[in-house]
Amino acid sequence: MRLSLSSKIVLWVTTALTLAFIYVPILVVVLNSFSTSRTLSWPPPGLTTEWWGKALTNAGALTAISTSLVVAAVSTVIALLLGTALSFALHRFDFFGKSTVNLLVVLPIALPGIVTGIALNNAFRTMLDMQLGWFTIIVAHATFCVVTVFNNVFARLRRVGTSLEEASSDLGAGIWTTFRLVTFPQIRSALFAGGLLSFALSFDEIIVTTFTAGSGVQTLPIFILDNMFRPNQAPIVAVVAVVMILIAIVPIYLAQRLTATDDR
Amino acid sequence: MTTVSSSAPERVGESPLRASLARRGSVFLYRHAKVRLALLLSAPLFWLGLVYIAALVALLITAFWTVDSFTGEILLDWNVNNITKVVGDALYHAVTLRTVGAALLVTAIDIVIALPIAFFMAKVASRTARRALVIAILMPLWASYLVKAYAWRSILAQDGIIDWIVGPLGGSSPGYGFDGAVLTLAYLWLPFVILPIYTALERVPDSLLDASSDLGAKTGSTFRHIVLPLIFPGIVAGSIFSFSLTLGDYIAVKIVGGATQMLGTLVYSNVGVANNLPLAAAISLIPLAIIFIYLGVVRRTGALNSL
Numbered sequence: 126m127r128l129s130l131s132s133k134i135v136l137w138v139t140t141a142l143t144l145a146f147i148y149v150p151i152l153v154v155v156l157n158s159f160s161t162s163r164t165l166s167w168p169p170p171g172l173t174t175e176w177w178g179k180a181l182t183n184a185g186a187l188t189a190i191s192t193s194l195v196v197a198a199v200s201t202v203i204a205l206l207l208g209t210a211l212s213f214a215l216h217r218f219d220f221f222g223k224s225t226v227n228l229l230v231v232l233p234i235a236l237p238g239i240v241t242g243i244a245l246n247n248a249f250r251t252m253l254d255m256q257l258g259w260f261t262i263i264v265a266h267a268t269f270c271v272v273t274v275f276n277n278v279f280a281r282l283r284r285v286g287t288s289l290e291e292a293s294s295d296l297g298a299g300i301w302t303t304f305r306l307v308t309f310p311q312i313r314s315a316l317f318a319g320g321l322l323s324f325a326l327s328f329d330e331i332i333v334t335t336f337t338a339g340s341g342v343q344t345l346p347i348f349i350l351d352n353m354f355r356p357n358q359a360p361i362v363a364v365v366a367v368v369m370i371l372i373a374i375v376p377i378y379l380a381q382r383l384t385a386t387d388d389r
Numbered sequence: 390m391t392t393v394s395s396s397a398p399e400r401v402g403e404s405p406l407r408a409s410l411a412r413r414g415s416v417f418l419y420r421h422a423k424v425r426l427a428l429l430l431s432a433p434l435f436w437l438g439l440v441y442i443a444a445l446v447a448l449l450i451t452a453f454w455t456v457d458s459f460t461g462e463i464l465l466d467w468n469v470n471n472i473t474k475v476v477g478d479a480l481y482h483a484v485t486l487r488t489v490g491a492a493l494l495v496t497a498i499d500i501v502i503a504l505p506i507a508f509f510m511a512k513v514a515s516r517t518a519r520r521a522l523v524i525a526i527l528m529p530l531w532a533s534y535l536v537k538a539y540a541w542r543s544i545l546a547q548d549g550i551i552d553w554i555v556g557p558l559g560g561s562s563p564g565y566g567f568d569g570a571v572l573t574l575a576y577l578w579l580p581f582v583i584l585p586i587y588t589a590l591e592r593v594p595d596s597l598l599d600a601s602s603d604l605g606a607k608t609g610s611t612f613r614h615i616v617l618p619l620i621f622p623g624i625v626a627g628s629i630f631s632f633s634l635t636l637g638d639y640i641a642v643k644i645v646g647g648a649t650q651m652l653g654t655l656v657y658s659n660v661g662v663a664n665n666l667p668l669a670a671a672i673s674l675i676p677l678a679i680i681f682i683y684l685g686v687v688r689r690t691g692a693l694n695s696l
Contacts, residue, residue, distance in 0.1 A: 128513065132608055136513055137506040146502070147529050147579065148538035153550060157543055166548035194693020197445075207433040214429035218422065226430070229437050234674065237680070239653045243673050247451050247666055248444035252464055268440050271433065299415030324490075329533040331640055346535045353539060353644065361646075363543075366536040373533055383526075 149372070158363040164356070189348035190368070196259070196344060199328040200266035204323045205316060205359035207267070208274025216282040241269065242336030249337065257339025265337040267328060270323035277319030277384070278312055285311045318383045319358050321376035345369055352354040401458035415659045452670040463666060471671035481655075485675055488652045491571050498575040499582040503627065503689070505662050507583050508616075511590035512598070523587070530580040538641040541573040547646055565647035573645045581634070589623025591657035625687045632683060638677040652676050 132242045153167075158176060160169035177260070180186055206387055211230060215223060233241055245265050290309070293303040331346040349365055353357040414617075418425050442564055453472055455464045475481050510522045529537070544550050551562035563569050593616060601611040639653025646654070659669035 128608060133513065134510045136505055140509040143502055143506040143579075144522075144525060146576070147526070149550075150544055151532060151577065153544055154536060154540045154636040164546075166546075167543075167550040167553045172691045179566060203436075203597070207436055208661055211433040214426055214433075218426045220426060225481060226434065229434075229442070233437075233441055239639055239656055239675055240445075240673050240677055243656055243660060243666075243669055244444040245440070246660060248440075248447050251451060251666055253606055254449050264440055268437065271437070275531075293418070299412055300418050301411055301415055317498065329535070331535045332637075333659075335640075337425075346533065349535055349539065350640070350644075351493075352602040362539070365531070366539055369533050374528070377528070378473060383528075 130290075143325045144376065154363055154366050154370075158367045160360065160363075163359060169334070176360035176364045177235065180361045180368075183361060185343070185352075186345075186347060186361065186365050189343045189345045189365075192342060193328050193345040196262050196266060197324045199263050200270050200327045201320050203267035204270035204274045205320050208271045208319065208323075209278050209312075211271065212275050212279040212282055216279055217287070230275050231271050234272055238332030239336075242333040245333065246336040254350075257337055258342050261337045261339070262334060262342060262344065265325040266334050269330070269333065271329055272283050272314070273322040273326055274319035277315045277322070281315035313382045318380040321380040321383075325373045325376045325380075329369070393522075394553070421574075430595065444543050448673065451485050451667050452674060454667045456665045456667055471668050472674075474668070475575070475671045477677065483674070484650050484655055485679075486653055487567070487650070488636060488676070489679065491567070491574065491651065492632045494571050495574045495578065495635045496631040498571070499579050499631045500586075500624055500628065502575075503577060503583040503586050507587040507590050511593075522583075526580050526583050526587075534577060535640065537577055538573055538644045540643075541569070541576060541658075542644050543570075545569045564595060565645050567649045569648035570642050570649055570651075573641050575631075577641060578631040578634050581630035583628040585623045586620060588625075589620035589626075593619050622690050626689050628686070629687060633676075633680045634680060 143216055156169060159172045159174065161173045161175075174319035208230075211226070214220075215227060242265075245261070245268075246257070249257060249261045255261065289307050291305050293307045294300075298306070329346065331350065334347060335345055335350070338344065343351070345365065346369070349362055349369070352362050352365075403501070420426075453467050453469065454497045455466055455468060455470065457464050458486045506522075506526075510526075511521055514522060545562050545564060546552075547562070549562055555561065563572065577636070595617075595668060597615055600610075601615045608613070618664070637653055639651065642649055642654050643657075652672060656669045656673050659665045659672065663669075
């Protein structure tokens with residue numbers, strides 16, 4: 126489109142400002158984790174790595190990190206199994222209620238987190254009389270992680286089609302052999318990408334987690350939330366926040382690269 | 390058929406018995422598509438149906454129960470007290486209005502910020518710049534929600550970065566409260582609004598814009614009369630995210646909202662401190678109802694297809 130120079134400049138400037146708006150807060154957290162100020166006043170009066178040392182030996186923070194890693198890993202495994210089965214069912218078959226099933230997968234992340242959270246909290250505590258803890262967190266996380274695996278695998282199945290599988294069974298391979306040698310290699314990277322995204326989603330999740338964690342188990346986001354309002358912990362929270370960005374960003378980056386190289 | 394497959398190299402190592410069992414299972418499944426479908430669907434449907442749908446239904450039911458104010462136990466006497474309380478009480482009216490107001494405000498702010506950058510990405514930037522910008526918008530989407538809200542806590546704080554910037558000009562940070570919460574929520578949902586608008590703009594053919602300006606339209610009127618009607622579904626799609634995410638939020642409000650009450654914080658305090666799950670369930674039906682109404686209204690614009 127032909128734009129006048131002045132409107133081009135205006136667009137350039139607003140784009141740059143918007144990007145700054147998006148990235149400055151994240152950079153502020155990173156800088157704060159090195160700040161010598163306990164109250165996180167700006168600009169940082171000086172830089173130190175003291176908080177990093179303290180945070181990385183803080184028992185609560187370390188336990189929270191390992192809790193989050195375990196929860197994310199287990200929920201991802203469940204989500205991989207359920208999401209893959211669902212994507213095959215919805216891609217390969219036409220059946221009554223197909224669109225309802227499709228909606229059902231998306232619902233746990235389409236509805237506001239607080240509705241999902243309180244619904245599960247109510248179901249576990251009131252209806253089933255269960256103690257909140259590891260089990261309830263993992264069940265909740267797996268439920269909303271299914272959709273990320275489903276989306277990735279379904280998109281892949283749609284792209285690769287079924288002709289190679291048909292060729293395989295025409296040549297006499299059974300269902301298992303075809304799956305092992307033809308289907309699985311085709312969807313492997315989609316599974317990996319979906320799994321990584323689901324891992325990151327679970328690792329970050331806070332709203333549903335606060336409703337399903339109870340008081341005994343502390344995931345990393347809950348650790349941050351609990352300590353955020355304690356004045357003395359501010360710098361340690363800043364460090365843990367940076368760690369959290371790093372742990373979440375790495376799988377996302379890998380997943381993006383994986384799908385990008387496949388799509389080429 | 391059997392001879393062909395047994396000569397296939399991958400079957401060499403398997404014992405004949407196992408191979409034939411697997412073979413029979415394979416043949417059976419191959420012939421019975423319905424069994425294959427049932428095997429694939431049963432586990433996920435069992436999980437989602439049992440865990441999620443049952444929980445939603447249970448939530449609806451719980452809203453009609455009561456909590457014993459002495460023991461804190463939930464009593465199964467059916468009544469509509471919670472519903473009438475939530476519908477009739479002035480407190481809930483005020484909080485609902487405030488929450489819907491915040492959701493509309495956040496949505497408006499996000500659309501205003503998103504339009505220029507989305508237009509720049511789709512119609513002005515070069516191919517490489519466009520790809521880089523899409524990644525730049527996508528990446529923070531995945532940075533933790535909590536960390537971003539936390540970032541705004543330190544930005545809005547006294548002696549924070551806002552005070553540092555506008556202080557010399559005589560201004561000050563809005564601090565923790567309704568304004569701070571709206572600003573933070575607008576920040577949190579911005580990428581969700583930019584991306585659908587960008588996708589919609591990308592689909593607008595350049596030739597239409599050229600034709601419009603060839604016929605003498607100024608940039609402003611081309612945008613108003615050509616671009617805006619075409620990307621309207623995209624804008625609505627983005628607004629669904631910012632609107633419904635704001636309605637259900639309580640963490641960001643807790644972190645930067647000060648004492649501001651929203652529907653989310655009310656639900657949370659009734660689950661936790663007040664230990665009144667039935668009332669919390671009744672309150673959570675408000676955002677649910679509003680979102681369904683909103684979705685019903687926007688369905689007519691065709692925005693749901695561009696999600």
